[in-house]
Amino acid sequence: MESGGDGDIPENANEHCPGPQSESAGKSDACEGCPNQQICATAPKGPDSDLIPIAERMATVKHKILVLSGKGGVGKSTFSAQLSFALAAMDYQVGLLDIDICGPSIPKMLGLEGQEIHQSNLGWSPVYVESNLGVMSIGFMLPNPDDAVIWRGPRKNGLIKQFLKDVYWGELDFLVVDAPPGTSDEHISIVQCLQATGIDGAIIVTTPQQVSLIDVRKEVSFCKKVGIKVLGVVENMSGLCQQLADVKFLKPSETGKHTDVTDWALQYIRDQAPELLNMMAYSEVFDSSGGGALKMCHEMGVPFLGKVPLDPQLCKAAEEGRSCFEDQTCQVSASALKSIVENLIPKRTAENGA
Amino acid sequence: MESGGDGDIPENANEHCPGPQSESAGKSDACEGCPNQQICATAPKGPDSDLIPIAERMATVKHKILVLSGKGGVGKSTFSAQLSFALAAMDYQVGLLDIDICGPSIPKMLGLEGQEIHQSNLGWSPVYVESNLGVMSIGFMLPNPDDAVIWRGPRKNGLIKQFLKDVYWGELDFLVVDAPPGTSDEHISIVQCLQATGIDGAIIVTTPQQVSLIDVRKEVSFCKKVGIKVLGVVENMSGLCQQLADVKFLKPSETGKHTDVTDWALQYIRDQAPELLNMMAYSEVFDSSGGGALKMCHEMGVPFLGKVPLDPQLCKAAEEGRSCFEDQTCQVSASALKSIVENLIPKRTAENGA
Numbered sequence: 210m211e212s213g214g215d216g217d218i219p220e221n222a223n224e225h226c227p228g229p230q231s232e233s234a235g236k237s238d239a240c241e242g243c244p245n246q247q248i249c250a251t252a253p254k255g256p257d258s259d260l261i262p263i264a265e266r267m268a269t270v271k272h273k274i275l276v277l278s279g280k281g282g283v284g285k286s287t288f289s290a291q292l293s294f295a296l297a298a299m300d301y302q303v304g305l306l307d308i309d310i311c312g313p314s315i316p317k318m319l320g321l322e323g324q325e326i327h328q329s330n331l332g333w334s335p336v337y338v339e340s341n342l343g344v345m346s347i348g349f350m351l352p353n354p355d356d357a358v359i360w361r362g363p364r365k366n367g368l369i370k371q372f373l374k375d376v377y378w379g380e381l382d383f384l385v386v387d388a389p390p391g392t393s394d395e396h397i398s399i400v401q402c403l404q405a406t407g408i409d410g411a412i413i414v415t416t417p418q419q420v421s422l423i424d425v426r427k428e429v430s431f432c433k434k435v436g437i438k439v440l441g442v443v444e445n446m447s448g449l450c451q452q453l454a455d456v457k458f459l460k461p462s463e464t465g466k467h468t469d470v471t472d473w474a475l476q477y478i479r480d481q482a483p484e485l486l487n488m489m490a491y492s493e494v495f496d497s498s499g500g501g502a503l504k505m506c507h508e509m510g511v512p513f514l515g516k517v518p519l520d521p522q523l524c525k526a527a528e529e530g531r532s533c534f535e536d537q538t539c540q541v542s543a544s545a546l547k548s549i550v551e552n553l554i555p556k557r558t559a560e561n562g563a
Numbered sequence: 564m565e566s567g568g569d570g571d572i573p574e575n576a577n578e579h580c581p582g583p584q585s586e587s588a589g590k591s592d593a594c595e596g597c598p599n600q601q602i603c604a605t606a607p608k609g610p611d612s613d614l615i616p617i618a619e620r621m622a623t624v625k626h627k628i629l630v631l632s633g634k635g636g637v638g639k640s641t642f643s644a645q646l647s648f649a650l651a652a653m654d655y656q657v658g659l660l661d662i663d664i665c666g667p668s669i670p671k672m673l674g675l676e677g678q679e680i681h682q683s684n685l686g687w688s689p690v691y692v693e694s695n696l697g698v699m700s701i702g703f704m705l706p707n708p709d710d711a712v713i714w715r716g717p718r719k720n721g722l723i724k725q726f727l728k729d730v731y732w733g734e735l736d737f738l739v740v741d742a743p744p745g746t747s748d749e750h751i752s753i754v755q756c757l758q759a760t761g762i763d764g765a766i767i768v769t770t771p772q773q774v775s776l777i778d779v780r781k782e783v784s785f786c787k788k789v790g791i792k793v794l795g796v797v798e799n800m801s802g803l804c805q806q807l808a809d810v811k812f813l814k815p816s817e818t819g820k821h822t823d824v825t826d827w828a829l830q831y832i833r834d835q836a837p838e839l840l841n842m843m844a845y846s847e848v849f850d851s852s853g854g855g856a857l858k859m860c861h862e863m864g865v866p867f868l869g870k871v872p873l874d875p876q877l878c879k880a881a882e883e884g885r886s887c888f889e890d891q892t893c894q895v896s897a898s899a900l901k902s903i904v905e906n907l908i909p910k911r912t913a914e915n916g917a
Contacts (some may be wrong), residue, residue, distance in 0.1 A: 248717050251602060259769065281635010281665055281744045286774070311745035312634055312781070314774045323827045355780040355863075357746045357788065362716030363746065365603050390635045390744070391665035393709045393719065420640070420668045426709040427666070434711065449803055449846060450821075457845040459804065467804075467843060481836040488828060489821060490844060491811040492803060496879045509709075525850045528773045 235385035247248040267406040270381040275411040279424020284445040285414040287527045289387035294532035297342040303381035307346035309389035310365045310399040316348035320530025332377035345521040361396035392431040410438035416446045441514035444502035450493045452520040517545045605801035617727045621760040624735040629765040633745035633778025638799040639768040641881045648886035649904040651696040655736035661700035662718045664744035670702035674884025686731035698896035716748035734888040746785040764792035770800045771851035798856035804872040871899045
């Protein structure tokens with residue numbers, strides 16, 4: 210790996226690598242033929258001078274939680290958003306930092322689309338949902354929301370550092386950091402920048418699918434390698450659960466075209482089988498016969514935080530930038546999310562006195 | 564942006580930028596205070612010497628198609644895998660290249676987990692599903708599948724170049740490239756490396772959600788900026804559609820715990836309302852009231868290729884590394900996918916004579 214730990218020596222380095230931070234990096238005899246030679250020879254050296262201003266900014270932040278996922282689209286940003294809403298509703302002072310530079314969803318999920326960042330003499334001001342919930346994202350900086358952010362790693366890393374150095378959060382109980390999927394530049398940078406100031410740990414979000422769990426294992430390995438505690442794993446989209454009355458009914462035909470017969474079907478149910486109307490319809494969308502996240506957690510020795518069902522009402526709340534806790538519409542998912550947050554937070558406050 | 568087009572000048576460059584490839588990059592008067600100054604001053608200069616061996620390798624590949632998505636988890640790799648299966652079933656010679664370095668799902672989705680790459684004097688040999696379907700992925704190179712690939716951009720770019728330079732595909736009708744979500748290192752690299760050899764275009768996969776469509780707009784912008792034709796947009800997970808008989812029934816209780824009453828409910832339906840058993844249950848998982856991908860395509864002037872429903876059987880086929888076309892289990896999604904492929908390919912073959 211390229212970061213953290215033992216002198217930062219890349220895995221594919223030659224024997225007797227002097228280390229990429231060394232003055233002789235890329236230039237010593239041992240560097241001949243190493244695939245990293247050119248990068249090492251030209252990269253800036255020495256300890257990172259940005260770490261001091263970052264530490265100063267972070268001195269007013271009690272807890273820092275990373276939200277990670279191996280695979281994209283598992284609901285990581287939805288979870289980060291709802292976790293932040295939940296913490297704010299518990300009267301904590303909360304900051305939510307979106308470091309997904311190429312695909313920032315956080316502004317939309319907090320209902321803050323079209324907002325802009327303001328500068329003061331204290332630094333960049335977050336955009337506030339409520340007085341105790343501030344948000345920072347590159348999404349607030351794009352002149353046109355359709356613009357692609359076509360940035361290679363160094364520029365992404367530069368912006369993440371600026372977020373950490375220049376944003377004036379004030380006193381925070383919790384800083385929730387929503388990371389993009391994977392284990393690359395953004396992840397290495399956030400860990401390198403925050404590690405000295407103390408990261409409470411990472412929450413990893415997954416779906417029950419094997420393809421997602423494979424990537425979660427990589428994410429757990431990442432945390433272990435860089436020394437970040439895994440607070441736990443959330444299994445999201447654990448089956449689709451909704452009122453039978455909300456389901457649509459289609460009549461299949463030979464040609465593959467389906468006719469919508471929902472009105473007829475609901476009347477038929479009311480007449481013939483009314484007890485069905487009180488039932489919830491549950492579909493296992495993603496095959497979890499492999500044991501899902503619970504089994505993976507057991508195997509990898511990390512806590513399992515719970516399952517959240519795939520709830521179209523939660524998807525809708527996320528699209529509309531609303532908290533799922535503010536009314537009863539997301540009942541199915543909100544109760545699951547709430548018990549996850551409650552499991553997570555009392556522990557942390559007891560340990561650290563937030 | 565950092566790549567492609569007009570002399571490669573970054574968007575945030577100072578006026579009179581000499582261009583990052585210039586000998587005076589980072590050193591001219593115009594560079595003072597530019598955020599890219601350090602990177603430009605230290606980066607290697609001149610045309611990329613790898614482009615020649617890449618062009619030689621690609622000379623035997625008729626068509627190159629990128630599969631992109633703005634957001635992760637929208638089913639891009641599932642689509643890439645099934646597109647490759649479909650093309651192979653049409654007797655084309657197909658290569659599938661996975662450039663998602665940190666989260667390679669392709670080996671699992673093609674049923675090739677645990678396989679390894681072999682070297683010959685012609686180069687790295689792809690792993691073959693069938694004689695006319697070869698696959699290359701970093702997933703074949705990891706000693707332990709749980710290992711995280713914690714790589715910054717330059718290493719990812721290096722491996723992508725190696726894939727393009729060193730893999731011996733032989734004669735191919737189609738090379739399908741499955742990219743990670745976003746618009747960063749991997750995307751810039753694959754376009755820079757392949758553009759001189761001709762890329763037929765990109766297929767962009769999305770879900771109907773607004774948060775996904777926002778990112779797709781960025782992906783379309785990316786294609787326009789780097790001059791890649793958008794072959795079209797696929798709307799995946801367009802509602803969950805399955806036989807009512809496959810749905811489970813839960814009885815809700817006051818405490819929020821649900822009891823599984825599926826056996827009772829199915830018997831009750833058989834007794835009271837048997838006509839329901841032939842119906843398909845359809846749930847709109849992601850809110851598409853914004854008009855979904857079709858409206859977005861219209862607004863951005865790119866072709867809409869079609870919708871694929873969220874089909875648990877397709878998810879299962881992907882998990883098990885099977886083609887969804889080989890039997891009738893994935894009927895709902897397979898027919899949608901097939902018509903998308905058929906729309907796409909006759910056009911291409913007519914134009915280019917594959």
